[in-house]
Amino acid sequence: MTRVDVEADVIAWARDRSGLPVADLERRFPRLPSWVAGSTAPTLNQLEEFAEATHTPVGFFFLSEPPVEDVPLPDFRTRRSSGVTHPSPDLLDTIYLVQQRQEWYRNHVISLGQDPVSVVGSATIRTRVIDAAQQIREALRPASGEPYNPRDVGDAFRLISESAEEIGVLVMANGVVGSNTHRRLNPDEFRGFALADRYAPVVFVNGADTKSAQNFTLIHELAHIWLGETALSGIDPRSSADENASEKWCNAVAAEVLAPLRVVRDLFQRQAELQGEAQRLANIFKVSTLVILSRLHEAGLVDWTTYRAAYAQEEARLRALLAKPRESSGGNFYNTHVVRTSRNFARAVLISAAEGSTLQREAMQLLGLKTRETFDKLANHLGVS
Structure with missing residues (x-):
């Protein structure tokens, strides 16, 4: 059985880069600890499966050392963001x-x-x-x-x-x-x-x-x-x-x-309990309660100490909400797909394919569609024949 000579540091880098629990990866790849230790090497099939599992391009495993991956955009995230250092x-x-x-x-x-x-x-x-x-x-x-x-x-x-x-x-x-x-x-x-x-x-x-x-x-x-x-x-x-x-x-x-500051000032009810009032205003302006709390502080309607405490409490509530598993809404696949790809983009690709300017294979790849049937139904959904 032919094994692939892969640097142990690159295997460890791919494992860590994936962000997946190490225990889960080791259950799927029992020899992973020995690959990381350098005592054994994976077969080509094992390497390809590991690459797929960790979302790592296969070519990276043939490098002599782990690559340095930078975000290909100007990165304006602040240190409050946990993902600043290493992009997933x-x-x-x-x-x-x-x-x-x-x-x-x-x-x-x-x-x-x-x-x-x-x-x-x-x-x-x-x-x-x-x-x-x-x-x-x-x-x-x-x-x-x-x-x-x-x-x-x-x-x-x-x-x-x-x-x-x-x-x-x-x-x-x-x-x-x-x-x-x-x-x-x-x-x-x-x-x-x-x-x-x-x-x-x-x-x-x-x-x-x-x-x-x-x-x-x-x-x-x-x-x-x-x-x-x-x-x-x-x-x-x-x-x-x-x-x-x-x-x-x-x-x-x-x-x-x-949430224009002038309107926030006009609508704010000083006698109301702050968290409830923040939620009421959030419902009016269709924004998060965090935005409302920040606006209230900027308007001088909430003092710094009260604002900080309320913001921390609301931030914790929203983080807990995000951490809960979401149930599928069972919504229309084609509506969802249009939102994911942009309506204008999807229509442009479909029209270009219908006119023969773009190969259907390329059009399906651009739209992230796997079957001709789905492609045709999306075209019908957007009124493109």
Whole structure:
């Protein structure tokens, strides 16, 4: 039986990089401890299975030492984010997938002669927060002319996403890597990222986060697009000394877009119990209670000591909520898939394939679809024949 000469340090690196429990990996690969110790080597089949299990490219195992993997985006996450130091395979694979889709879409719209997206780079961090927030609200006003009046936080996300796509920004929201439900994204590692481009700006939102937090992430990343800035974010509504200046600006703009300080002041009921009042206002503005608490402190309505205690209590509650296993909603697969890939992107790929400009095999790969039947049903779902 032929064995593969792999450096023990590389095996250990892949094990640790995966983020999977070591005990689970050792149950699946009983010889793993001996591979790490260098006393035995895996067979090629074992190595390929180990690579798949740890989401590691097979080629990495033929290196003489573990590679250094950097996030391929400017990293604006602060030290409050537990994922700052070493990017997980899930984060890296998600970024690479979105970059691939952006590159295809960019070439597509340029070939059609479409104009650049005007909002990209239309602001700077010297733009007043209140002015930038007004610009974003105006740009995201529904084309139908109907007022922005969402029923709940999920409806708010849908309305904002649809408006963003109308002005040329691709919005992708996903809680897993691609379509792999076994690879759930970790909100503690990142909340979202923006890929600025004049022709194909993209906003990605971590769909594993709470629904209300996703609305803040969406606007925050759109603010990065307004700056013409590519960025990876681990968003916290609070400001901190170690934050990048543009990250602070995007936080402030997102808060002002979703919960304008003047309106928060007007609606705040001083006599009410703080946690209950924060939840009431969160329901009104369709944001998280953390955003509301930060706004109340910024407005001078809650003192620093009270704010810190309330914020810590609410943060712990939300973390416990995220830690609970989620039951599948059993929703429509095609609706979910469109949200994951962006409606504009999905339609563009399907139309290009129907016209013969893109091979169906490539189109299916770009959309993350495995069967012709699913491909055809998605086309029918989006009205593309």
